[in-house]
Amino acid sequence: MKLARNILLVDDEASWLRTLAVTLNRLVPEAEIDTCVDSRQVINRLQVGDYALVLLDLTMPFDCGETLLAMIRSEFPNTRVIIVTGVNEVDTAVRCIKNGAYDYFIKTDKVEELAQSVRRALEVVGLERNYLHIKERFLSRTLDNPQAFNNILTCEPQMLDQFRYLEAVAFSPEPLLIFGQSGTGKCEFARACHSLYSPQAPFLTINLAGISSEVFAQKMCGHLHHNSDGQVDAVAGLLHQVGDGVLYLNEVGALPLAAQITLLDLLETRQYYPLGSDSAYPVRCKFVASTQDDLLKLHQAGQFRSDLLYRLRAHKIKLPPLANRPLDISMLINHFIAQAASEMALPAPQQPADLATKLASYNFPGNLHELKGMVFDAVSRSDGVALNISPFMEAINEHKSLTQAPLDTLVFPKVLPSLAQMNQALIDEAMSRTANNQTAAAQLLGISQSALSRRLKGH
Ligand SMILES: Nc1ncnc2c1ncn2[C@@H]1O[C@H](COP(=O)(O)OP(=O)(O)OP(=O)(O)O)[C@@H](O)[C@H]1O
Numbered sequence: 262m263k264l265a266r267n268i269l270l271v272d273d274e275a276s277w278l279r280t281l282a283v284t285l286n287r288l289v290p291e292a293e294i295d296t297c298v299d300s301r302q303v304i305n306r307l308q309v310g311d312y313a314l315v316l317l318d319l320t321m322p323f324d325c326g327e328t329l330l331a332m333i334r335s336e337f338p339n340t341r342v343i344i345v346t347g348v349n350e351v352d353t354a355v356r357c358i359k360n361g362a363y364d365y366f367i368k369t370d371k372v373e374e375l376a377q378s379v380r381r382a383l384e385v386v387g388l389e390r391n392y393l394h395i396k397e398r399f400l401s402r403t404l405d406n407p408q409a410f411n412n413i414l415t416c417e418p419q420m421l422d423q424f425r426y427l428e429a430v431a432f433s434p435e436p437l438l439i440f441g442q443s444g445t446g447k448c449e450f451a452r453a454c455h456s457l458y459s460p461q462a463p464f465l466t467i468n469l470a471g472i473s474s475e476v477f478a479q480k481m482c483g484h485l486h487h488n489s490d491g492q493v494d495a496v497a498g499l500l501h502q503v504g505d506g507v508l509y510l511n512e513v514g515a516l517p518l519a520a521q522i523t524l525l526d527l528l529e530t531r532q533y534y535p536l537g538s539d540s541a542y543p544v545r546c547k548f549v550a551s552t553q554d555d556l557l558k559l560h561q562a563g564q565f566r567s568d569l570l571y572r573l574r575a576h577k578i579k580l581p582p583l584a585n586r587p588l589d590i591s592m593l594i595n596h597f598i599a600q601a602a603s604e605m606a607l608p609a610p611q612q613p614a615d616l617a618t619k620l621a622s623y624n625f626p627g628n629l630h631e632l633k634g635m636v637f638d639a640v641s642r643s644d645g646v647a648l649n650i651s652p653f654m655e656a657i658n659e660h661k662s663l664t665q666a667p668l669d670t671l672v673f674p675k676v677l678p679s680l681a682q683m684n685q686a687l688i689d690e691a692m693s694r695t696a697n698n699q700t701a702a703a704q705l706l707g708i709s710q711s712a713l714s715r716r717l718k719g720h
Contacts, residue, residue, distance in 0.1 A: 265313035265314075265383050265384075265386040265387035265390055266291055266292045266293050266313065266383060267292075267293050267295070267310060267311055267312045267313055267314075268285070268292050268293065268294050268295070268312065268313065268314045268315070268316065268379065268383075269295050269296070269297055269303070269306055269307070269310065269312045269314075269315045269316070270282055270285075270294060270295070270296045270297070270315075270316045271296075271297045271298075271300065271303055271315060271316065271317045271318060271321075271326075271329070272296075272298065272318040272321070272345070273298055273299075273300065273318065273321040273322060274298075274318075275298050277368070278296045278298060279296075281316070281345070282294050282296055284372050284376075285375075285376060285379065288372065288373065288376035289376050289379050289380055289383075290543050291383075291531065291543050291545075292379065292383065295310065295312075299323070300321040300322065300323045300324040300325070300326075300329060301323045301324060303315070303324065303329055303333075304329075304332060304333075304336070307333065307336075307337050307340065312337075312340050313339075313340060313341065313382070313383055313386040313387070313390075314340065314341045314342070314343065314363075314379065314382050314383060314386065315333060315340060315341070315342045315343070316342075316343050316344075316345050316379070317329060317330060317333075317342055317343070317344055317345065317346075318344075318345060318346055318347075319344060319346040319347075319348050319353065319357075320346065320347065320348060326344060326346065326357075327353075327356070327357065327360070330342050330344070330357060330360055330361065330362055331360060331361075334360065334361035339386065339389060339390065340386070341363040341382040341385065341386055342361065342362050342363060343362065343363050343364045343365070343366065343375075343378060343379065343382060344357050344362050344364070344365045344366065345366045345368060345375065346365075346366075346367065346368065347367070347368050348367075349367045363378070363382050363385075364378045364382070366378070387434065391432075391433045391434075391435070394429070394432060394433075395429045395430055395433065397429075404424060404425065404428055405428060406428060406456070406457055408456070409428070409431075409453045409456035409457045410424050410453050412449050412452065412453070413446060413449050413450070413453060414589065414592055414593060414596050415586065415588075415589050415592075416588050416589060416592065417581075417586045417588050417589055419581055419585075419586075420580075420581070420586065420589075423450070423578050423580070424453075426576075426578060427450060427453060427454060427457070427578060428457060430576040431453075431454045431457035431458045432457070432458060433575070433576060434547060435575035435576060436528065436547070436548040436549065436550060436572065436573050436574075436575055436576070437451075437454055437547075437548070437549045437550070437575075437576045437577070437578065438513075438549075438550050438551075438552065438556075438573045438574040438575075438576070438577040438578070439451060439549065439550070439551045439552075439577070439578045439580065440551075440552055440553075440555075440556075440577065440578070440579045440580070441551075441553070441579060441580030441581070441582075442553055442580075442582050442628055443553055443627065443628060443630065444583070444627050444628030444629045444630035444631065445580040445581070445582060445583065445628050445629065446580055446628075446629060447511075447551040447580060448466075448509070448511070448551070450578060450580065451464075451466075451507065451509040451549040451551065452464060454507060454547070454549050455506065455507040455549075458507055458547050459505050459506050459507060459547070462503070462504050462505040462506030462507075462546075463502065463503050463504065463506040463507075464503075464506055464507050464509065465499050465502060465503045465506065465507075465508050465509065466508075466509040466511055467480060467481070467499055467508065467509070467510055467511065468511045468512060469510060469511060469512045469513055469515050469516045469520075470511075470512045470515040471515065472515070472516070472517075472520070473517065473520075474517045474518075474519035474520040474523065477516065477517075477520040477523060477524075478520065478523050478536065479498070479536055480498060480499055481498050481499050481500055481523070481524075481527070481533070482498040482500060482533045482534060482535050482536060483495065483496050483497045483498030483499075483500070483501055483535045483536070484496050484498070484535050484536035484537050484538075485535055485536070485537035485538045486537065487537065495535070498533075498535060500527070500533050500542070500544055500546065501535075501542070503546045504545060504546065505545045505546065506546055506547075507546060507547050507548075507549055508546045508547070508548055508549070509549050509550075509551070510524075510548060510549070510550040510551070511551050512551065512552060512553065513550040513551065513552050513556075513573065514552040514553070514554035514556055514559050514564075514565065515554075518564070518566065521565065521566045521569045522566070524569060525566065525568055525569045525572060527544050528548065528569075528572050528573075529572070530544075531543060531544045532544060548573075550573050556570045556573070556574070557570065582624075582625065582628055583625040583628040583629055583631075583632060584623070584624045584625050587617075587621055590617045590620055590621075590632075591612065591616070591617040593629070593632055594612050594616065594617070594632070594636055594648075595612055597632065597633050597636035597637065598610065598612060598636055598640055598648065600633075601636055601637040601640035601641070602640055604637075605637075605640065605641060607640060607641070607643075607645065608645035608646075609640075610639075610640060610643040610644070610645055610646055610647055610648040610649070611646065611647050611648060612648050613647060613648060613650060616648070616650055616653060619650075619653065619654075619657065620653060620657070622657075623653075623656060623657050623660055624660065631656075635652045635653055635656060636648075638652040639651070639652045639653065684716070687706060688702070688706065688713070688716060688717065691703075691705045691706050692717075699713055699714060699717070
């Protein structure tokens with residue numbers, strides 16, 4: 262289930278129906294429009310078609326509009342009804358709204374206003390359907406499409422929860438925001454979302470780190486170039502290329518403020534204009550954005566728009582760092598050994614039984630990128646039987662020496678103390694460590710007991 266977009270237009274005047282269908286096709290291009298001239302067929306049509314919205318005339322032979330309105334609201338509560346009629350009576354309008362009509366228009370009203378109301382009704386139905394779907398999926402403990410997660414190995418319960426959540430929200434047309442350090446698997450999750458949402462359509466990525474607002478607009482929307490000979494060259498943007506697929510916005514936190522407005526506009530209007538063109542095209546893709554930065558903090562620092570932030574995180578996934586997934590380490594090492602051996606055409610060496618335990622205290626600052634790199638290095642250095650563990654031990658020892666360094670090294674404050682202050686601090690420390698035993702303290706300081714005694718008296 263994606264956008265709610267099926268609309269049934271009901272009116273006994275065939276020519277009016279045709280005109281209305283053409284107008285709405287133009288003003289609400291994302292809608293799929295059917296017509297019905299015979300009021301007796303409306304309920305049958307609703308039973309077989311998945312209509313989000315019915316535009317209903319009031320005065321028709323056989324079943325009148327008000328009767329149909331009551332039937333639709335009771336039998337198809339998830340379908341909205343907008344009355345479009347020649348009856349310009351306040352009483353009738355009030356009665357229809359009270360009986361559940363979403364809106365009421367006179368046939369002579371401005372079509373733009375009707376189109377706006379149609380858009381809003383489709384959005385409301387879409388949101389309701391999404392909410393129900395997400396609730397149902399999330400409450401279920403099993404995955405319907407486990408194959409979508411084939412490339413994400415894990416047995417950590419917190420990650421499996423994220424699978425179920427992703428499966429529940431993948432079909433929503435709202436954006437998905439994936440938050441996690443580099444190498445925690447954000448791109449793999451975006452791909453899993455694509456496998457669930459639109460596996461037949463493209464998956465495209467745009468890296469936003471360092472991009473300028475102009476390049477962003479051009480890459481997204483494409484452009485038309487008007488040559489001097491009157492010819493027009495068109496360059497298709499990502500929004501055109503991706504079609505109904507998934508567009509992955511990598512590092513959205515790096516997007517300049519002006520480009521954030523462009524993105525917000527795309528998300529809100531679901532329309533775009535190629536540069537150099539004044540024709541609007543519909544945005545049909547799903548957006549998945551990733552970030553290593555806390556967007557709320559970026560917003561507080563004035564670097565990220567709050568309206569975009571709230572729009573992007575309609576659905577959000579937070580991926581834990583690898584150091585918090587101890588159950589996965591051994592399995593991931595085996596996975597990367599197999600991958601490395603196959604890519605380098607080498608025999609796959611065996612993982613030593615205690616390697617994962619040795620790595621338990623290592624914090625993997627580069628997450629899976631780092632683990633993968635270590636395994637590839639280890640496989641290339643192995644004899645084909647046992648995995649060479651030196652790349653792992655080097656990282657562990659480096660980590661140890663970095664974290665222990667401050668203990669063995671003097672750390673001076675920014676403003677250096679005077680020699681007299683340092684002397685006094687050393688004497689105080691030695692006296693305190695030896696419980697005020699002057700002989701022992703003098704030994705620690707490398708001076709005689711009488712010299713220490715003189716200094717203490719002087720102090
Ligand atoms: N759970 C997993 N099981 C197996 N391989 C994984 C898993 N998670 C990630 N990988 C692999 O680890 C590498 C890093 O993952 P990925 O690119 O998805 O991370 P990322 O968070 O998007 O990184 P970056 O922020 O640098 O773009 C990739 O080669 C990916 O295939």
